[in-house]
């Protein structure tokens with residue numbers, strides 16, 4: 001091996017070439033400078049992978065060491081920052097609150113066909129102003145809104161087909177839109193269609209024989225010339241503007257109202273606290 005390489009010596013040629021190639025390769029391997037780009041050894045990868053898998057199994061199955069459900073204490077109730085609680089929206093007279101809700105529904109659902117003044121166009125869309133069915137029995141009106149209408153309208157004329165509007169409509173929205181149409185655009189019924197009545201209407205609608213089809217004048221006349229069941233609410237009854245539920249009158253004056261100017265100090269219990 002220590003003999004110098006003899007390129008022209010056939011006896012040495014093959015073995016010497018092999019040896020020197022090995023040497024050259026080894027030298028090349030060793031001479032590669034460590035620059036941090038060497039591949040990670042297979043063993044390192046396997047051991048790290050195994051550690052990760054075992055750790056995952058321990059966390060996942062080893063009891064309740066980690067669980068999103070255990071991130072807060074049992075029975076924890078989030079406290080509202082001071083001053084933000086006990087301030088529900090001020091109650092509103094029922095008619096105003098229902099009308100406000102109905103206006104939103106009208107603008108979202110009815111205005112496209114019946115127009116901003118609810119007068120329709122007289123050709124393909126009828127007017128709701130003075131409409132016998134909008135201003136008449138509440139169950140009939142509700143069936144039209146929830147299911148749509150085909151065939152002649154209340155004036156005997158057929159305009160086209162009204163598509164059902166009840167899909168996804170809440171009882172509050174139905175009550176609102178009916179109250180709104182009956183008390184706006186020149187209609188002056190003066191009554192409030194309550195959420196209780198609207199819930200009854202949704203149930204009646206679901207139980208229709210022709211459920212899924214638009215109502216017809218014949219069906220309306222045969223089955224739905226009724227007043228919706230439910231306790232009437234006076235236009236001036238105070239209700240919560242969000243839930244439209246009547247507010248008990250005792251709760252109506254805000255508890256935190258500042259004492260009236262000039263009120264005797266002895267009248268406030270807080271004054272007795274040492």
Ligand code: HEC
Pocket residue numbers: 105106109110111112113114124125126127128131132133134141144145149150151152153154155157158159160161162163165177181
């Ligand atoms: C896609 C258009 C369209 C939309 C949206 C629509 N309607 Fe109608 N509506 C009609 C058409 C068309 C008729 C008449 C159907 C017919 O000729 O049988 C009608 C008829 C009516 C009637 C009967 C009027 C009468 O006197 O006969 C009422 C009440 C009514 N719509 C209320 C509403 C309300 C409330 C909304 C919104 C929740 C609404 N409509 C949304 C097209 C529409």
